[in-house]
Amino acid sequence: MSEILPEELSVEILARLSMKNLARFRCVCKTWRDLINQRGFAERYRDISPAKFVSFHDKGFYLLDVEGKSPGITTHGKLDFSLDQSMIDESTCVLHCDGTLCVTLKNHTLMVWNPSSKHFKILPNPGIYRDSNILGFGYDLVSNDYKVVTFIDRVDSSTAQVFEFKTGSWRESLRIPYPDWHYRERRGIFVDQHLYWIAYRSNVDRFILSFNLSTHEYRKFPLPVYSQGMACSWLGVTSQKLCNTEYEPCEKEIRISVMEETGSWNKVISLSLSNLISVQDRLWDYQVEFVSFTKKNDLLVKFTGYYDNLKTGDEELAKEKVFLYKTGAKTFEQVRFCNSLSGVQFLGEYVETPVINNLIFT
Template structure:
């Protein structure tokens, strides 16, 4: 057989490029990083925005928790019966562009599309992609003091934005919005309602960032402050009924995954109470109303945790694969010894399971979820 005929037969067996793209869009990031060396076509493909947006729709969701010295990456598993759940936690380091180990003494502004935005030592801003193991410093916005903060994506400009609410000045407050791609910043004024300003990251739902409003007496109110990343406008929305103790956790991912959700301690029963927001279908998708998903009584929690509960405190909460994972601290009735427990509540089947972990839960900070993506860090770098 002639060499030309062999070549024709090989070309017939080659997969169409569109099918190759569909296959590669389902391959984990760590393998795609290695595959960049296969050919120039693949390397160029992995840098194409259409491809990494497509890949993001298939990317697995991971769990992360930040500590002062390192981070904990988690993998969650549950048996078919739903009676046994386990989370494997592994410690990892964050390295900067020079390969130096970074100490996580930082404020997390927010995360979006697998990117985490930090402020280090109140001076340096940085964006980190844990899947690519890339951390890059960005030009610091021209501001010294701020309170609430957020990070999200504006699809209309295809740009990531940092939002910093500045210290209150009279009945009007200001926010600085910083665009990563252009490096431009602008001040936006909004009317304050006497809220207590503290440095907390907002919760990103779609194109909106939300902050729970607390009053001057550090008491949770029935209001949320929302910021629309596209129109760059602020608006106050109704919150769930004010019947919780302490500081409820605000998370993304309601009953059907996507809306806003709050998890707190019920003021009446002392158990856990979960609310889910209904959002408008129109563009902007603000909060329309709230519905109570469940109240987990102390008795139910005692059965699940095998603890005699005196008081319970919500440390962190996330939604993951149809489950509501809640990290709680429990004061026992007899010894008053505090224990940490991770609970998994199935939102559809309404069942509660105690989650076993590979590391002590005392070492966990707030739990967060992210997707493993190829999304590059936009903007002008200061390396």
């Protein structure tokens, strides 16, 4: 192909193949193999591939396709987990980078797993590891290495432990003396060489902790002014920028802001939950549990409603709903599921990427 077409056009053609066909085309000739193995090709493939969401459902991992004609989870969307499903902790934490997942298992175990190639690796325990330790997973462009980060709390300090796949070992790095903050959730958000978590000392003293994967330095950033006292908030990514989502329970409103390069926040969406709830469901007390942007900048929203006034134990005490909000058309579409939605957890975005597996799975 390279003798007939310029490399740029070859990339555009190959980047539109499925992962299964791409694996076959790697074996055609050395030229194609080298082209497909380039990081630039992997990034182009990621950019044009549809995004999906990983969910934990029916004691297994599923992929939710939100960019198809009819968004939903089907039985065909279940991922072939590489280990026995009994290893999966129902409170599992899943992180994603370049088509590879980092998954927490029972017994404080971490594994990295590529669902497309079926490769997986169990990481050694870094030492004092608990279910409350925050986690991050990302790619360090400077060292050309993928890294897993966790902070281990001790009596007088919190120490960053960094797993480097090139060495296959944990490296003790940043030490924060006498930390007195906690974290909104364990999962760190990876954007442009940095991992981010929401941290807090109290409901009125909240900030963003940033960790640089290359220099192993940390910084603290302010949250949007209007979200300082907001307990229901979490971080995400839209258009390659860090975004902050908050849910105001009293006003039943979802607000999303994007961080600009200057560090300032720009509010981009304000969405009333009443637009998603039908009239017959207004008696239920709904709470937002998951909000995330898709690659098309639409919004995936999952919420659960509770109703305490039911008199019989046989009746439903809670109901869950998932909607896709089309930001351009400002319309809502309910997401379909193959069976009961009860207990479903959305764990983050997933994009298939022909990542160079020998950087991780060696």
